[in-house]
Every structure is written in C-alpha cells, then in structure tokens.
Amino acid sequence: MNGIPMEHGLMVAAALFAIGLAGLMFRRNLMFVLMSLEIMLNAAGLAFIVGSTAWAEPDGQVMYLMVITLAAAEASVALALVLQIYRRFKSLDVDVVSQLRG
Numbered sequence: 001m002n003g004i005p006m007e008h009g010l011m012v013a014a015a016l017f018a019i020g021l022a023g024l025m026f027r028r029n030l031m032f033v034l035m036s037l038e039i040m041l042n043a044a045g046l047a048f049i050v051g052s053t054a055w056a057e058p059d060g061q062v063m064y065l066m067v068i069t070l071a072a073a074e075a076s077v078a079l080a081l082v083l084q085i086y087r088r089f090k091s092l093d094v095d096v097v098s099q100l101r102g
Contacts, residue, residue: 009050016043030085030092034078041071 016039023036045067052060082092089096 003053006050006054009053010047013043013047013050016040016046028094030082030094030097033094034075034082037074037078038071041067041074 020036020039020043023039024033027033027036045064048060048063048067050060052058052064085097086092
C-alpha cells in the first residue's frame with residue numbers, strides 16, 4: 001500500500017509554515033502571534049514526520065517529540081507573559097508592549 005508522496009506532505013508543511021509566518025509578521029494581537037508560532041512549530045514537526053516516514057528512519061519522530069516539548073514550554077511561558085501584559089496594559093497589542101521602558 002502506497003502512502004502519501006513525500007512532496008505532498010512537504011508542500012502542506014511549507015504552506016502551514018507560510019501561513020504561520022504571515023500571521024507572525026502581519027498580526028498585532030499577541031494571541032494571534034502565539035497561534036502563528038504554534039502553526040509554524042506544527043509545520044516543522046510535520047516536515048520531520050514526512051521525512052522520517054519517507055526514509056524509514058525513526059529520527060524524525062524523535063525530533064517531533066522535541067518539537068512538541070518545545071511547543072508546550074513556549075505556550076506555557078508565553079501565556080503567562082500574555083496574562084501579565086494584559087493585567088498591566090489592558091491590551092494585547094504588540095505595539096503597546098514594544099514601548100516598554102526599563
């Protein structure tokens with residue numbers, strides 16, 4: 001039984017990564033920026049899984065576990081920062097945060 005071709009899986013991963021990158025660059029809301037980062041991490045994980053499946057090696061699956069761990073750590077720290085920023089500034093606009101002064 002033949003699976004999905006490697007090129008198709010990598011095209012989906014590239015499209016997801018491009019969507020995440022566009023959201024990261026053009027959105028001003030911190031929650032959308034965080035969701036864009038998660039989409040980009042999932043795209044990288046998908047590329048690892050596609051490569052691992054195509055070459056019949058478990059290395060990509062191990063890397064995907066590392067990507068999941070990184071995404072969980074990023075989400076927990078980022079959401080804690082978002083809560084603190086919202087409590088202080090009553091806004092989740094990236095421009096408000098960029099004006100922070102020490």
